[in-house]
Amino acid sequence: MTQPTREKILDVVFKLVYINGYNGTSMAMILKECGIPKGSLYHYFKSKKEMVLAVVSERINPRMDEFYQLNVEESQEGIDTLLAAILKVSKKELLVSYGCPLNRLNQEMSPVDSDFEKAINSIYNRLRDKITLLLENSQLKLDVDKESLSEFIIASVWGSISLSPTQSTTGRYIQTISHLINYLKSLKV
Amino acid sequence: MTQPTREKILDVVFKLVYINGYNGTSMAMILKECGIPKGSLYHYFKSKKEMVLAVVSERINPRMDEFYQLNVEESQEGIDTLLAAILKVSKKELLVSYGCPLNRLNQEMSPVDSDFEKAINSIYNRLRDKITLLLENSQLKLDVDKESLSEFIIASVWGSISLSPTQSTTGRYIQTISHLINYLKSLKV
Protein backbone atom coordinates (compact mmCIF):
# COMPACT_ATOMS: atom_id res chain seq x y z
CA MET A 1 0.00 0.00 0.00
CA THR A 2 1.55 3.25 -1.16
CA GLN A 3 1.20 6.40 0.93
CA PRO A 4 -1.73 8.65 0.02
CA THR A 5 -0.65 11.68 -2.01
CA ARG A 6 -1.70 14.28 0.52
CA GLU A 7 0.25 12.60 3.30
CA LYS A 8 3.32 12.28 1.13
CA ILE A 9 3.15 15.99 0.31
CA LEU A 10 2.96 16.89 3.99
CA ASP A 11 6.00 14.73 4.76
CA VAL A 12 8.04 16.23 1.94
CA VAL A 13 7.06 19.80 2.75
CA PHE A 14 7.85 19.28 6.41
CA LYS A 15 11.34 18.05 5.57
CA LEU A 16 12.13 20.69 2.94
CA VAL A 17 10.79 23.62 4.93
CA TYR A 18 12.53 22.36 8.07
CA ILE A 19 15.89 22.50 6.36
CA ASN A 20 15.49 25.25 3.75
CA GLY A 21 12.91 27.45 5.44
CA TYR A 22 9.61 28.70 4.04
CA ASN A 23 10.99 31.19 1.57
CA GLY A 24 13.87 28.89 0.72
CA THR A 25 11.53 26.14 -0.41
CA SER A 26 9.85 26.57 -3.79
CA MET A 27 6.81 24.78 -5.10
CA ALA A 28 9.02 23.39 -7.88
CA MET A 29 11.32 21.76 -5.30
CA ILE A 30 8.33 20.23 -3.56
CA LEU A 31 6.83 18.87 -6.79
CA LYS A 32 10.16 17.39 -7.83
CA GLU A 33 10.77 15.75 -4.47
CA CYS A 34 7.22 14.37 -4.40
CA GLY A 35 7.33 13.33 -8.03
CA ILE A 36 3.83 14.60 -8.64
CA PRO A 37 2.37 17.13 -11.08
CA LYS A 38 1.29 20.58 -10.06
CA GLY A 39 -2.39 19.77 -10.48
CA SER A 40 -2.30 17.21 -7.70
CA LEU A 41 -0.69 19.53 -5.24
CA TYR A 42 -3.13 22.36 -5.83
CA HIS A 43 -5.95 19.86 -5.68
CA TYR A 44 -5.16 19.23 -2.02
CA PHE A 45 -3.94 22.69 -0.97
CA LYS A 46 -5.14 25.99 -2.28
CA SER A 47 -1.86 27.82 -1.67
CA LYS A 48 1.70 27.40 -0.41
CA LYS A 49 0.84 29.16 2.82
CA GLU A 50 -2.17 26.94 3.51
CA MET A 51 -0.04 23.90 2.77
CA VAL A 52 2.70 24.86 5.23
CA LEU A 53 0.10 25.76 7.85
CA ALA A 54 -1.24 22.23 7.36
CA VAL A 55 2.28 20.94 8.01
CA VAL A 56 2.34 22.93 11.23
CA SER A 57 -0.91 21.48 12.52
CA GLU A 58 -0.66 17.97 11.06
CA ARG A 59 3.05 17.26 11.32
CA ILE A 60 4.80 19.56 13.75
CA ASN A 61 1.99 19.82 16.27
CA PRO A 62 1.28 16.10 16.79
CA ARG A 63 4.98 15.31 16.85
CA MET A 64 6.11 17.83 19.46
CA ASP A 65 5.50 15.36 22.24
CA GLU A 66 7.29 12.64 20.37
CA PHE A 67 10.21 14.93 19.55
CA TYR A 68 10.74 15.75 23.15
CA GLN A 69 9.76 12.36 24.50
CA LEU A 70 7.51 13.97 27.04
CA ASN A 71 5.32 10.96 27.58
CA VAL A 72 4.41 11.02 31.19
CA GLU A 73 5.28 7.88 33.07
CA GLU A 74 3.24 7.33 36.17
CA SER A 75 6.13 5.67 37.89
CA GLN A 76 8.39 8.69 38.20
CA GLU A 77 8.21 12.26 39.38
CA GLY A 78 7.55 14.98 36.79
CA ILE A 79 10.99 16.48 37.05
CA ASP A 80 12.63 13.12 36.38
CA THR A 81 10.53 12.64 33.27
CA LEU A 82 11.76 16.06 32.23
CA LEU A 83 15.42 15.35 32.94
CA ALA A 84 15.22 12.16 30.92
CA ALA A 85 13.50 13.98 28.06
CA ILE A 86 16.17 16.67 27.94
CA LEU A 87 18.86 14.03 27.58
CA LYS A 88 16.89 12.05 25.04
CA VAL A 89 16.96 15.05 22.70
CA SER A 90 20.57 14.14 22.03
CA LYS A 91 19.38 10.93 20.42
CA LYS A 92 17.47 12.84 17.75
CA GLU A 93 20.16 13.65 15.22
CA LEU A 94 18.09 15.95 13.04
CA LEU A 95 16.98 17.88 16.07
CA VAL A 96 20.53 18.39 17.31
CA SER A 97 21.77 19.35 13.85
CA TYR A 98 19.04 21.64 12.64
CA GLY A 99 17.30 22.80 15.78
CA CYS A 100 13.63 22.68 16.62
CA PRO A 101 11.41 22.85 13.52
CA LEU A 102 8.80 24.88 15.38
CA ASN A 103 11.39 27.38 16.56
CA ARG A 104 12.89 27.69 13.10
CA LEU A 105 9.57 28.40 11.45
CA ASN A 106 8.70 30.73 14.30
CA GLN A 107 11.74 32.89 13.75
CA GLU A 108 11.23 33.08 10.02
CA MET A 109 7.47 33.56 9.80
CA SER A 110 6.06 35.00 13.02
CA PRO A 111 7.49 38.48 12.51
CA VAL A 112 5.96 38.75 9.04
CA ASP A 113 2.74 36.71 9.13
CA SER A 114 0.21 36.69 11.94
CA ASP A 115 -1.44 33.43 10.84
CA PHE A 116 1.81 31.59 11.32
CA GLU A 117 2.37 33.44 14.55
CA LYS A 118 -0.95 32.29 15.97
CA ALA A 119 -0.56 28.68 14.86
CA ILE A 120 2.96 28.43 16.20
CA ASN A 121 2.19 30.19 19.45
CA SER A 122 -0.62 27.83 20.30
CA ILE A 123 1.67 24.83 19.87
CA TYR A 124 4.35 26.51 21.90
CA ASN A 125 1.89 27.27 24.67
CA ARG A 126 0.75 23.68 24.73
CA LEU A 127 4.32 22.47 25.13
CA ARG A 128 5.04 24.99 27.85
CA ASP A 129 1.89 24.09 29.74
CA LYS A 130 2.73 20.43 29.57
CA ILE A 131 6.15 21.08 31.04
CA THR A 132 4.65 23.34 33.69
CA LEU A 133 2.34 20.50 34.66
CA LEU A 134 5.28 18.13 35.02
CA LEU A 135 7.02 20.67 37.23
CA GLU A 136 3.97 21.17 39.39
CA ASN A 137 3.88 17.44 39.81
CA SER A 138 7.33 17.52 41.40
CA GLN A 139 8.86 18.17 44.77
CA LEU A 140 10.67 21.44 44.15
CA LYS A 141 11.81 24.22 46.40
CA LEU A 142 8.83 26.38 47.23
CA ASP A 143 10.00 29.64 45.73
CA VAL A 144 10.46 28.22 42.24
CA ASP A 145 8.16 29.77 39.65
CA LYS A 146 7.08 26.84 37.49
CA GLU A 147 5.89 28.74 34.46
CA SER A 148 9.03 30.80 33.94
CA LEU A 149 11.08 27.70 34.63
CA SER A 150 9.24 25.92 31.80
CA GLU A 151 10.12 28.75 29.49
CA PHE A 152 13.70 28.65 30.61
CA ILE A 153 13.91 24.92 29.96
CA ILE A 154 12.50 25.29 26.45
CA ALA A 155 14.67 28.32 25.76
CA SER A 156 17.90 26.65 26.76
CA VAL A 157 17.18 23.40 24.96
CA TRP A 158 16.14 25.23 21.76
CA GLY A 159 19.08 27.55 22.13
CA SER A 160 21.53 24.71 22.61
CA ILE A 161 20.44 22.89 19.48
CA SER A 162 20.38 26.03 17.39
CA LEU A 163 23.83 27.36 18.20
CA SER A 164 25.58 25.89 15.24
CA PRO A 165 23.66 23.72 12.79
CA THR A 166 26.68 22.12 11.23
CA GLN A 167 29.01 21.99 14.21
CA SER A 168 26.35 20.56 16.45
CA THR A 169 26.93 17.09 17.71
CA THR A 170 25.35 14.89 20.30
CA GLY A 171 28.35 15.24 22.61
CA ARG A 172 28.40 18.99 22.40
CA TYR A 173 24.70 19.23 23.14
CA ILE A 174 25.07 17.04 26.21
CA GLN A 175 27.95 19.18 27.50
CA THR A 176 26.04 22.41 27.02
CA ILE A 177 22.77 21.15 28.43
CA SER A 178 24.47 19.56 31.45
CA HIS A 179 24.28 22.99 33.04
CA LEU A 180 20.51 22.95 32.75
CA ILE A 181 20.47 19.48 34.26
CA ASN A 182 22.62 20.69 37.16
CA TYR A 183 20.34 23.63 37.75
CA LEU A 184 17.18 21.53 37.69
CA LYS A 185 18.66 19.01 40.09
CA SER A 186 19.57 21.82 42.46
CA LEU A 187 15.92 22.83 42.61
CA LYS A 188 14.77 19.51 43.99
CA VAL A 189 13.96 19.51 47.68
CA MET B 1 26.86 65.63 5.72
CA THR B 2 24.73 62.81 4.37
CA GLN B 3 25.67 59.21 4.98
CA PRO B 4 27.78 57.60 2.25
CA THR B 5 25.74 55.34 -0.04
CA ARG B 6 27.56 52.13 0.81
CA GLU B 7 27.05 52.65 4.54
CA LYS B 8 23.39 53.43 4.06
CA ILE B 9 22.94 50.23 2.06
CA LEU B 10 24.56 48.17 4.81
CA ASP B 11 22.30 49.72 7.44
CA VAL B 12 19.16 49.10 5.39
CA VAL B 13 20.12 45.55 4.47
CA PHE B 14 20.95 44.76 8.08
CA LYS B 15 17.54 45.92 9.21
CA LEU B 16 15.53 44.27 6.43
CA VAL B 17 17.36 40.94 6.59
CA TYR B 18 17.17 40.95 10.37
CA ILE B 19 13.40 41.13 10.27
CA ASN B 20 12.49 39.45 6.97
CA GLY B 21 15.35 37.01 6.59
CA TYR B 22 17.69 36.57 3.62
CA ASN B 23 15.21 34.92 1.28
CA GLY B 24 12.44 37.15 2.53
CA THR B 25 14.28 40.30 1.51
CA SER B 26 14.37 41.16 -2.19
CA MET B 27 16.74 43.51 -3.95
CA ALA B 28 13.70 45.58 -4.93
CA MET B 29 12.78 46.06 -1.26
CA ILE B 30 16.32 47.14 -0.50
CA LEU B 31 16.45 49.62 -3.39
CA LYS B 32 13.12 51.11 -2.41
CA GLU B 33 14.08 51.48 1.25
CA CYS B 34 17.42 53.02 0.30
CA GLY B 35 15.90 55.20 -2.40
CA ILE B 36 18.73 54.46 -4.79
CA PRO B 37 18.82 53.01 -8.31
CA LYS B 38 19.99 49.49 -9.06
CA GLY B 39 23.21 50.68 -10.66
CA SER B 40 24.46 52.16 -7.40
CA LEU B 41 23.84 49.03 -5.42
CA TYR B 42 25.62 46.76 -7.89
CA HIS B 43 28.42 49.29 -8.09
CA TYR B 44 29.26 48.58 -4.45
CA PHE B 45 28.36 44.90 -4.20
CA LYS B 46 28.65 42.31 -6.90
CA SER B 47 25.78 40.14 -5.63
CA LYS B 48 23.12 39.85 -2.97
CA LYS B 49 25.10 37.18 -1.17
CA GLU B 50 28.29 39.28 -1.08
CA MET B 51 26.28 42.21 0.19
CA VAL B 52 24.73 40.29 3.07
CA LEU B 53 28.11 38.77 3.93
CA ALA B 54 29.37 42.36 4.15
CA VAL B 55 26.55 43.09 6.57
CA VAL B 56 27.69 40.14 8.67
CA SER B 57 31.28 41.33 8.91
CA GLU B 58 30.70 45.09 8.94
CA ARG B 59 27.51 45.39 10.93
CA ILE B 60 26.73 42.28 12.94
CA ASN B 61 30.31 41.42 13.84
CA PRO B 62 31.43 44.78 15.24
CA ARG B 63 28.17 45.22 17.09
CA MET B 64 28.06 41.90 18.91
CA ASP B 65 29.98 43.35 21.84
CA GLU B 66 27.78 46.38 21.91
CA PHE B 67 24.62 44.28 21.66
CA TYR B 68 25.58 42.28 24.65
CA GLN B 69 27.30 45.12 26.53
CA LEU B 70 30.26 42.91 27.22
CA ASN B 71 32.69 45.72 27.78
CA VAL B 72 35.02 44.52 30.45
CA GLU B 73 35.23 46.78 33.44
CA GLU B 74 38.42 46.43 35.39
CA SER B 75 36.61 47.19 38.58
CA GLN B 76 34.50 44.07 38.76
CA GLU B 77 34.89 40.35 38.47
CA GLY B 78 34.20 38.69 35.11
CA ILE B 79 31.06 36.94 36.23
CA ASP B 80 29.55 40.18 37.50
CA THR B 81 30.18 41.84 34.15
CA LEU B 82 28.39 38.88 32.64
CA LEU B 83 25.44 39.02 35.00
CA ALA B 84 25.01 42.71 34.27
CA ALA B 85 25.24 42.09 30.53
CA ILE B 86 22.57 39.40 30.64
CA LEU B 87 20.19 41.79 32.34
CA LYS B 88 21.06 44.66 30.04
CA VAL B 89 19.82 42.61 27.09
CA SER B 90 16.33 43.42 28.31
CA LYS B 91 16.98 47.07 27.53
CA LYS B 92 17.45 46.31 23.84
CA GLU B 93 13.90 46.19 22.56
CA LEU B 94 14.68 44.93 19.07
CA LEU B 95 16.81 42.16 20.51
CA VAL B 96 14.08 41.00 22.87
CA SER B 97 11.42 41.18 20.14
CA TYR B 98 13.21 39.63 17.22
CA GLY B 99 16.01 37.61 18.74
CA CYS B 100 19.71 37.71 17.98
CA PRO B 101 20.41 38.76 14.37
CA LEU B 102 23.39 36.43 14.19
CA ASN B 103 21.35 33.50 15.42
CA ARG B 104 18.53 34.23 13.01
CA LEU B 105 20.80 34.37 10.00
CA ASN B 106 22.60 31.30 11.26
CA GLN B 107 19.46 29.24 11.34
CA GLU B 108 18.37 30.33 7.90
CA MET B 109 21.64 30.23 6.01
CA SER B 110 24.15 27.92 7.68
CA PRO B 111 22.38 24.71 6.68
CA VAL B 112 22.34 25.71 3.01
CA ASP B 113 25.44 27.86 2.43
CA SER B 114 28.90 27.13 3.78
CA ASP B 115 30.19 30.68 3.26
CA PHE B 116 27.56 31.99 5.62
CA GLU B 117 28.25 29.14 7.96
CA LYS B 118 31.94 30.01 8.19
CA ALA B 119 31.41 33.73 8.62
CA ILE B 120 28.77 33.27 11.28
CA ASN B 121 30.69 30.59 13.13
CA SER B 122 33.76 32.73 13.48
CA ILE B 123 31.74 35.53 15.07
CA TYR B 124 30.02 33.07 17.33
CA ASN B 125 33.36 31.61 18.41
CA ARG B 126 34.70 35.06 19.17
CA LEU B 127 31.71 35.80 21.40
CA ARG B 128 32.00 32.45 23.16
CA ASP B 129 35.72 32.91 23.75
CA LYS B 130 35.16 36.35 25.17
CA ILE B 131 32.62 34.98 27.62
CA THR B 132 34.90 32.08 28.48
CA LEU B 133 37.61 34.60 29.29
CA LEU B 134 35.29 36.48 31.60
CA LEU B 135 34.43 33.22 33.34
CA GLU B 136 38.06 32.28 33.74
CA ASN B 137 38.59 35.64 35.32
CA SER B 138 36.13 34.76 38.06
CA GLN B 139 36.09 32.89 41.32
CA LEU B 140 33.96 29.90 40.45
CA LYS B 141 33.65 26.45 41.90
CA LEU B 142 36.53 24.38 40.64
CA ASP B 143 34.61 21.72 38.76
CA VAL B 144 32.83 24.19 36.47
CA ASP B 145 33.72 23.79 32.81
CA LYS B 146 34.02 27.35 31.52
CA GLU B 147 33.69 26.66 27.82
CA SER B 148 30.49 24.66 27.99
CA LEU B 149 29.15 27.18 30.46
CA SER B 150 29.77 29.95 27.91
CA GLU B 151 27.79 27.98 25.36
CA PHE B 152 25.02 27.44 27.85
CA ILE B 153 24.84 31.13 28.63
CA ILE B 154 24.63 32.07 24.96
CA ALA B 155 22.15 29.28 24.26
CA SER B 156 19.78 30.28 27.01
CA VAL B 157 19.92 33.99 26.26
CA TRP B 158 19.41 33.44 22.53
CA GLY B 159 16.71 30.90 23.27
CA SER B 160 14.90 33.22 25.65
CA ILE B 161 14.72 36.06 23.17
CA SER B 162 13.67 33.80 20.31
CA LEU B 163 10.79 32.02 22.00
CA SER B 164 8.05 34.23 20.70
CA PRO B 165 8.91 37.24 18.55
CA THR B 166 5.67 39.03 19.07
CA GLN B 167 4.82 37.99 22.59
CA SER B 168 8.29 38.80 23.85
CA THR B 169 8.55 41.59 26.30
CA THR B 170 11.23 42.92 28.56
CA GLY B 171 9.46 41.60 31.64
CA ARG B 172 9.03 38.15 30.25
CA TYR B 173 12.67 37.95 29.25
CA ILE B 174 13.77 38.95 32.73
CA GLN B 175 11.54 36.30 34.29
CA THR B 176 12.82 33.57 32.02
CA ILE B 177 16.45 34.52 32.28
CA SER B 178 16.31 34.88 36.06
CA HIS B 179 16.87 31.14 36.19
CA LEU B 180 20.17 31.56 34.39
CA ILE B 181 21.10 34.31 36.82
CA ASN B 182 20.27 32.04 39.76
CA TYR B 183 22.34 29.25 38.32
CA LEU B 184 25.35 31.47 37.67
CA LYS B 185 25.21 32.93 41.15
CA SER B 186 25.17 29.43 42.59
CA LEU B 187 28.47 28.71 40.86
CA LYS B 188 30.31 31.44 42.69
CA VAL B 189 32.59 30.30 45.47
Place this chain on the structure above:
DNA sequence: TCAAAGTTAGACCAATCAGTCTATTTAGAG
Protein backbone atom coordinates in the same frame (compact mmCIF):
# COMPACT_ATOMS: atom_id res chain seq x y z
C1' DT C 1 -22.71 0.01 -17.69
C1' DC C 2 -22.53 4.66 -17.19
C1' DA C 3 -22.29 9.00 -15.13
C1' DA C 4 -20.37 11.74 -11.47
C1' DA C 5 -16.63 12.80 -8.45
C1' DG C 6 -12.01 12.55 -7.36
C1' DT C 7 -7.49 12.87 -9.02
C1' DT C 8 -3.66 13.43 -12.20
C1' DA C 9 -1.40 15.92 -15.82
C1' DG C 10 1.15 19.73 -17.39
C1' DA C 11 0.80 23.87 -20.43
C1' DC C 12 0.40 28.40 -19.39
C1' DC C 13 0.35 33.10 -16.90
C1' DA C 14 1.60 37.51 -14.77
C1' DA C 15 4.66 38.97 -11.33
C1' DT C 16 8.92 38.98 -9.36
C1' DC C 17 13.57 37.32 -8.85
C1' DA C 18 18.72 38.46 -9.05
C1' DG C 19 21.67 40.30 -12.13
C1' DT C 20 23.56 42.84 -16.70
C1' DC C 21 24.31 46.56 -19.58
C1' DT C 22 24.90 51.10 -21.53
C1' DA C 23 24.40 55.85 -20.88
C1' DT C 24 24.77 59.81 -18.19
C1' DT C 25 26.08 62.64 -14.36
C1' DT C 26 29.20 63.97 -10.74
C1' DA C 27 33.70 64.72 -8.39
C1' DG C 28 38.41 65.29 -8.01
C1' DA C 29 43.16 65.92 -9.91
C1' DG C 30 46.18 68.39 -12.89
Place this chain on the structure above:
DNA sequence: CTCTAAATAGACTGATTGGTCTAACTTTGA
Protein backbone atom coordinates in the same frame (compact mmCIF):
# COMPACT_ATOMS: atom_id res chain seq x y z
C1' DC D 1 38.96 74.13 -18.02
C1' DT D 2 39.84 69.13 -19.05
C1' DC D 3 40.43 64.57 -18.44
C1' DT D 4 39.45 60.47 -15.82
C1' DA D 5 37.33 57.66 -12.65
C1' DA D 6 33.60 57.06 -9.57
C1' DA D 7 28.93 56.98 -8.99
C1' DT D 8 24.14 57.27 -10.50
C1' DA D 9 20.37 55.98 -13.39
C1' DG D 10 17.19 52.70 -14.99
C1' DA D 11 15.82 49.87 -19.08
C1' DC D 12 16.28 45.24 -19.94
C1' DT D 13 17.03 39.99 -19.53
C1' DG D 14 16.36 35.14 -18.67
C1' DA D 15 15.11 32.35 -14.98
C1' DT D 16 12.03 31.35 -11.39
C1' DT D 17 8.20 32.50 -8.45
C1' DG D 18 3.36 31.07 -6.84
C1' DG D 19 -0.79 30.17 -8.96
C1' DT D 20 -4.58 29.12 -12.82
C1' DC D 21 -6.85 26.50 -16.15
C1' DT D 22 -8.51 22.91 -19.13
C1' DA D 23 -8.25 18.28 -20.38
C1' DA D 24 -7.83 13.58 -19.40
C1' DC D 25 -7.65 9.67 -16.57
C1' DT D 26 -9.27 6.76 -12.55
C1' DT D 27 -12.27 5.39 -9.14
C1' DT D 28 -16.69 4.77 -7.22
C1' DG D 29 -21.49 4.02 -6.55
C1' DA D 30 -25.96 3.23 -8.64
